[in-house]
Amino acid sequence: MLESFAIGAQVVFQPISIVLMIAGVIVGIIFGAIPGLSATMAIALCLPITYTMNAAHGIVLLIALYIGGISGGLISAILMHIPGTPSSVATCFDGHPMTVKGEGAKALGVAIVFSFLGTLFSTVILIFLSPALAKIAIKFGAYEYFAVALFSLTMISSLSGKSLLKGLMSGLFGCILATVGLDQIGSIQRFTMGIRQLRMGFDTLPVLVGLFAVSEIIKSASEAATEQKAEIYQVDIKHIKGFGFTWKEFVSQKWNALMCAVIGTAVGILPGIGGGAANVLAYSVSKNRSKYPEKYGTGIIDGVVASETSNNAAIGGALVPMLALGIPGDTATAMLLAGLTLHGIAAGPLMFTQHVDIVYAVFLAMLVGSILMLLLEFYGLRGFVALLRIPKQYLLPGVFLFCMVGAFGTRNNIFDVWTVIFMGAIGFLFNKLEIPSAPFILGFLIGPLAEMNLRRGLMLAQGNFWQFFTQPIATVFFIATALSLVFAVRKQLKARKTARSSS
């Protein structure tokens, strides 16, 4: 392992890598901090910049963007009461009341330090868990991959929000979009409608960019006519000691932070779910287990610690299935996966033997990136707050222009730019109809994996599906799939019952 770290260090500790990471963390924090922009968008935007870099430098930059992007959301959550990204929704609950009470600097300090600790915790888990998982995964065949993919698809239920049906719709739309083009086994054309460009199917990057970035721009256009101006609170961090909180306060949070780091990492590992779900879950668990739950929401550091530790812990968690299985842990890791593919690297167990430099560069970039995040975010806070004031009418057209070039550059094809606009329209429509977008991505990415391995498995088993159950790992995942479905339906029925009784 030490040898592998030395190989990774040769990449990460090059001056160019450090510069790229500093730039990545700063840009990530800016994207995280500005409401409407996200870590996924930051990665999408910078992907074309990595075209001319080697794969290792490219991935180091993208990891830095990811860390900065998830953490940056805390700034607007605490100062504006608007989560900069979905990962910092729960940070608003206590972070902003603290600011109103005049404890803004403390809230920011706590949030930044525990973001750092969350990242650190999950990185350690990532370093030990992903190689072990890859060792098991290298023995996976079509049966196991199909079972894992099927289990991953059941995660749609956790991403569905209020309506399981709408989550399913979204996930199925994703699966369906992925069926367009030549099929992966027999190269038979499906739903190409005679359009030549559709034979290659829809590329991941334009689909993700359209769904997340362009739909957000369109949403901003609709809000420009009605939305009120958001107020940004002023916080004096010039005259505070250390990070604004005492050692006693820090120690008092150790179990809360540990519990939330575990929750964040575990939620991150589950395919498709990232910091967006982790922070809300960790906050509610922290509140339920607290000795003083009534104080949550009034402005206490426990709430900020819960949200910020868990959302950053989800980063390391989300990288576990991405590196070891080639299955993205969340939308940002889906982008990272697209980035690796652009450089001709297939994520998965073989990466741990064929691209050791990249794998260990990722590990070290996580560690270095989190330290950079801690220092840059706290000491550069005034700069980031100033950037919150950049008018959206200048920022978003710039973002769109970059998105367009990024999409165009993936295959040098204007068709991918059309895909961006088309997906932007779909994303906006989803938003209006209250259909969640996250399951769509899960379906789009995992659907083809499930199909390919099901068909391969059936070919191996000569059409006998029961053969899938002869493999112990596959059987475990099939049982997990069944349990996940039962829980999802039960949760939905329970929620409906509660809604009925309250109305």
Add this chain to the structure above:
Amino acid sequence: MKSVFNRRTKEIWIGVGVSLFAIVYLVASLYIKKSVAVSVGAEFMPRVYGFIMLLVGILQIITGISQYRTSTPKEKAEKTAEKEEKTKKTVIPVIAVFVIMIVCVALMNKLGFIISGAALTFGMCVLLTPYYEKRRYAIFVIFSIVLAFAVYYLFKNVLYVSLPSGILPF
């Protein structure tokens, strides 16, 4: 006559739309060439997805109908009117953003990235300006041209992504 498309029937219409989409998709899947070499062909998964989608669509219609029955038309009437007023205000900017995107991308190969990109940026600047802020057209023009040039230069000469040059000589 009151429109059948309203907030109370929205959920039903979502179900209808999804069901129709599923039917079209299933019909289209009939045209996928069958392979003789493999036991499960390329048409298998699309049909599975299509059937599940149809089922989801039907369940959505049923859910929508039950929600329609339990809600009363006068319920939150004021709030609904307010929301509809807000929707009316937002429709034009949204359509305009789409039109600008489509026109500029359609003309990109002919006019080139710089011209279409600058036009797109300018249009977006105008449309994304909040109602409480003044539209500074001169600044928008300068910003759009500088941004389009900068992005073109960065990608063409630094990152070697060839963008359409169109009618401009560079």
